[in-house]
Amino acid sequence: MNCAHEPNVMHAAAEDRWTESLRAHVAECADCAAAAAAAPWMTRFARISDREHILPDPSIVWLKAQLLKGSADVARASRPITIVQLVAYCIVAGGWAFLLTWKWKAVQTWIGGFTPSGIVHNAAGAQSLSLSFFGIVFVLASMTVMLALHTILAEE
Numbered sequence: 001m002n003c004a005h006e007p008n009v010m011h012a013a014a015e016d017r018w019t020e021s022l023r024a025h026v027a028e029c030a031d032c033a034a035a036a037a038a039a040p041w042m043t044r045f046a047r048i049s050d051r052e053h054i055l056p057d058p059s060i061v062w063l064k065a066q067l068l069k070g071s072a073d074v075a076r077a078s079r080p081i082t083i084v085q086l087v088a089y090c091i092v093a094g095g096w097a098f099l100l101t102w103k104w105k106a107v108q109t110w111i112g113g114f115t116p117s118g119i120v121h122n123a124a125g126a127q128s129l130s131l132s133f134f135g136i137v138f139v140l141a142s143m144t145v146m147l148a149l150h151t152i153l154a155e156e
Helices: 006-015 020-028 030-047 058-077 079-102 104-112 116-123 131-154
Strands: none
Touching: 006 020, 006 030, 020 030, 058 079, 079 104, 079 131
């Protein structure tokens, strides 16, 4: 700032309120002419935000990092349990598939026995399912319920 009128020139350029004496001075003074030419751009530039996205509070970033770290630790610690649970799901699904494939004809006959004509036919001495079949159904049903309860309670 070499000229005493330069602050007045910049203020007049920013507000676009020129007096005749300032216009005459800008025409004579090179420093004030440069300030008047740059003032509108500088005013627009000053209104632009420094960042496109304002950064969040550092304490919030730190807290989120701590929460994510805890979540990663929990996931790492529960990995073996998750693997055992998936293996148990596969065993139970395979058990149901094996059981239904092994006794499909008997299961189909048994389900068909729930119709009125089937009840009459079964009362006359139709073939029934073995006790071992119902034992396997009981074990598989118990395992299915236990796995379902474990899954529901483990998520809470």
